[in-house]
Amino acid sequence: MVELNAALFAEIFTVQAVAAYIAIGIVAGFLAGLLGVGGGSVLVPALVWAFKLAALSGQWNFRLALGTSMATILFTSVSSVRSHHLHGAVRWDVVKNFIPGILLGTLFGTFLARHVSTTFLIVFFALFMGLASFQMFFEYKPKPGRVLPGRNGQMGVATFIGTASSLVAVGGGALTVPFLVWCNVSIKNAIGTASAMGFPIALGGTIGFIFNGWTAPGLPTGSLGFVYTPALLFTVVASVLLAPWGAQAAHILPAPLLRKVFAAVVFGIAVNMMRGVF
Template sequence: MLLSLVIYLCCGAVVGVIAGLLGVGGGAVIVPILVTIFPAQGVPPQYVQQLALGTSLASIMFTSISSARAHHARGAVRWDIFRHIVPGILLGTFFGGLLATHMPTMFLKVFFICFLFAISAQMLSNYRPPATRNMPGFLGTAGMGGFIGLISSFVGIGGGSLSVPFMTYCNVPIHTAVGTSAAIGFPIAVAGTLGYIVGGWDRPGLPPGTLGFVHLWALFGIAAASCLTAPLGVRLSHSLPTTRLKRAFAFFLIFVGLKMLWNLL
């Protein structure tokens, strides 16, 4: 248990930097680590992916608060966008998380691997849609929030890999998009966590220390460290060439995706 807690703390430290730097919740790092650790802790194979996804979303609640506060202090959060997108985020993520708890583990693993490869390709190409329009109205923004929330719940992320390109497409400056995405990660995490708790309630065979599909020890370790390091990531995002960092992170995600695919096959 002590070794696992140390691993959770290290994972959280890395996730916090990534969250502040790139505006993502860090689920692409958390989920593969938890999928590797949980079987050794007696988690039944049919619950490993769901428990990793639920725990990842729960930890993002704390990471996003720390990251969003740091971005807000620099004036890099568009709260008007936040207010419009949150209703869709809450509905999409909650029902997506609830649905995911009843999906086959194999489907969720394949979906996660495909998602890793997709965001890696986007980061390597640095492709952004031409910024030729403004943010849509309330219904359009809320509808996009529902889509972002649904996908985020299936892969245990804070939605930054989807919300940042969406906002930059709508002429929102990149640093503001990253800061706003960090704030959006909180309602995604809250709604997704509730979905995984409700969907995993009273499932037979889950190990002690779980609340539905949320592992409380892993949550504690990841959240404690990530809250401390997220402000560091924010400072780095305003001073370092994020394009190079994104490419390095993309290669890391490709490696993770290939390893998960190999284990799957």
């Protein structure tokens, strides 16, 4: 265990890195409350950039971004869901049916993330977010008679959402919100319910990323498995403060317009990450 002396502390907590972590937390926290997406779609690429700014070099940086994003969502989701619950926008019956599948899927997804290549993870992340942004932008209207499946059906969907979400370290809203809307759940209830899904997804994902990264060689000082605690500290503080503001805005501002803007931003991030690979 490396002792965190003054010189090492100054090296880890540079002004540029701390400012970047706080800025990332502000944006991610507001988006988590606003759209129920956990903020991971912004957190992951932003943390990769911040790690370069902090001069972290190593083969694990993308996985550290995934794990740190998951751990941040663990805190952000609590702040976000509280505000949505006060507005009566959380379908707790759906949350209850989703939780077993979510936990199973996230643990499996983090196992996959440890054993597949970084290029695969980046491509999967970009394609995942590109498809999610397409769905969010065009807001396909479901058939009027379509309803949520039964308990087993919801658990199966939750397992898939948990696996995919942990692979790309998002709170699940990018899939949960479109699925619930597709089943004729109102957009505000879908966003509020998705924010509640963020906690079990982040819990299973964080445990998985810590466990699967525990013995990884060459991790930077301050890492807890694939969770980089210096980044986690500042992103959490900023995101938890901003998440309730985002949730308030979700019940005031026109959600369809905001979803389209966010979808465009997410699509741009996905395209930029694909460019970096190819």
